[in-house]
Every structure is written in C-alpha cells, then in structure tokens.
Amino acid sequence: MPITYDIVRKAARDLYGWSLKKVPDDTLAALAEARTRETNPASQKTLDFMRAAALAAEREDRHACSDAGFPTYFVKVGTRLTLDGDIRRAFVDGFADLVATIQPPILKFITHPLTLERSYEGRDMPILSFDILDGADYIEITCSPKALGSGRWADLKVFSYPKIAEIEEYFMQCVLEAGSQHCPPVVIGMGIGGSFDHAAKMAKRATLRRIGSVHDDPMVRDMETRLLAAVNRTGFGPMGTGGDTTALAVHVDYAHGHGFVPVAVCFNCWINRRTTLRIADDGTVTRVE
Numbered sequence: 001m002p003i004t005y006d007i008v009r010k011a012a013r014d015l016y017g018w019s020l021k022k023v024p025d026d027t028l029a030a031l032a033e034a035r036t037r038e039t040n041p042a043s044q045k046t047l048d049f050m051r052a053a054a055l056a057a058e059r060e061d062r063h064a065c066s067d068a069g070f071p072t073y074f075v076k077v078g079t080r081l082t083l084d085g086d087i088r089r090a091f092v093d094g095f096a097d098l099v100a101t102i103q104p105p106i107l108k109f110i111t112h113p114l115t116l117e118r119s120y121e122g123r124d125m126p127i128l129s130f131d132i133l134d135g136a137d138y139i140e141i142t143c144s145p146k147a148l149g150s151g152r153w154a155d156l157k158v159f160s161y162p163k164i165a166e167i168e169e170y171f172m173q174c175v176l177e178a179g180s181q182h183c184p185p186v187v188i189g190m191g192i193g194g195s196f197d198h199a200a201k202m203a204k205r206a207t208l209r210r211i212g213s214v215h216d217d218p219m220v221r222d223m224e225t226r227l228l229a230a231v232n233r234t235g236f237g238p239m240g241t242g243g244d245t246t247a248l249a250v251h252v253d254y255a256h257g258h259g260f261v262p263v264a265v266c267f268n269c270w271i272n273r274r275t276t277l278r279i280a281d282d283g284t285v286t287r288v289e
Helices: 005-021 025-037 041-060 087-101 164-178 196-207 218-232
Strands: 072-078 127-133 138-143 155-160 186-193 247-255 260-268 275-280 285-287
Touching (some): 005 285, 186 218, 196 247, 196 260
Parallel strands (some): 072 127, 186 247
Antiparallel strands (some): 155 260, 186 260
C-alpha cells in the first residue's frame, strides 16, 4: 500500500500544530533537573515559570510561544515503501490547512527576504530536508519550526585544517555573541566538516537529538561535556536572568570532508520545538514524540 499525498498532508499539518503547543518531554525533564542545580534565585523562579507555562500551554491547548516561526521538516524515507501523489505539495498544503484551522490563529511569519513582506506562504516553504533509510518500510517526519530565538543567531565559518581548540573558540564566540537573545536555556548544535551546506544541516539535526543522549564517538562526547560546562559558566542564565543554566545541552556531529572544514553552530530556544511521527507502508501513523 503506498503512502499517499493525503496521509502526508495530514501529517504535515498535525506535526506543525503539535510543535506549537507541546514542549518535548525530554526538555521538560531537563528544565526540572536544571532547577535542582540552579543557584541564582531569579533564575530559579524563571525556570519554575518556564516549566509551568509549558505545562499550561499543553493543558489548555495554547501556544507555548507567540512566535510560530516557519515550518521546517526533516524527512527520512525508507527504501522499502512506495509514495503516491505530489508529496512535496502535501507539505505545502498541510501547512495551509494548519493556517486555516489552528486556534489560536498564528500570525504571518513567512517573510520575503528582499521586500520583508509577510504572508502565510512563500518560495520554498515549507523547508524540507530529505534523507534515506536503507531497508526501512516507513517514512519518518520531524517538524522543528524555526523562529527568531532558534534562527537569528546561527552562524557558520569555514576553516582550513583547524585544531580542535580553534573550533571550540569559534563555538564560544557564537555563544557570547548570542548572549541571552535566543531565549535560553537553549540546546546548541554544532556541525563540523563535510561541505558548507552539510555542516549547517548537521548542526540543525544535532539540536534534534534527545537531551541526555550521547554521541558514539568518545572524542565528541568529551567535547560536548566540555562545551556545555563552558556555556553555563558564561552566566547569562535563563532568559538572561543570570545563573548557571544558559544551555540544557550541547550536541555535536561531524562528517569527513576535505582540508577545508566548515563549522556551523545553531540554537534551539528553551521551548526546543520538535515533533516526530512515522508512517508505515500500510498507512499506519505513529506519533514518536
């Protein structure tokens, strides 16, 4: 049985809607854990407020943040399934369905980069990134909307034969420049190597890792631990209130490439919006997170 346009259209709509109203469980748990370690009284109150606001948004079916951003999807396609219909169009129409039906309504955040005119649709919207799952009989779709807090402070630099210390120094430069303007505590992703575009993709994909997960490379695990401690020593704290919790996690990934090494850094604000579902080859839809 093929996975159809109608199934993907509904999935695209549902994922985006869920992401606006549900803070992921791993993020809620990380906020609660951070509260036990936080020593600054103002930051303690801020973390309490964040978690309470997130739970209230879910309970009352309200948006966790007024900035709905724009729809971005990561799509993993299994090789043992069949797609039927205009799948790219299904994502466009699914977003249009959401705009027409979601309550409370969302504002016009789709912005023309040259005229700055805002609307509910635009060129290359939604943003789609595809990957292949060898041997899988399902399609997995993750929605992680990009808004000001999770998009404005991303950065990328291309090095030539860098040392690890240079990469980490650049990472911290990005952190210091962002300060508290990305609505911390954040999840920070860094992609190292590959090509210009692939490094950026790795950085964004790294932010989607569950908080508490570990990289399979010990050298990268050590880097993540070292950088998370460094970020939290900056003292920006939750929403800039000071304290010990500027980041909930630092996730790093890398790819082999050439002597030139692109390094990309990006952030997800404290809401850490991320929803995922799988569509099996029989049409069964399972929400993963």
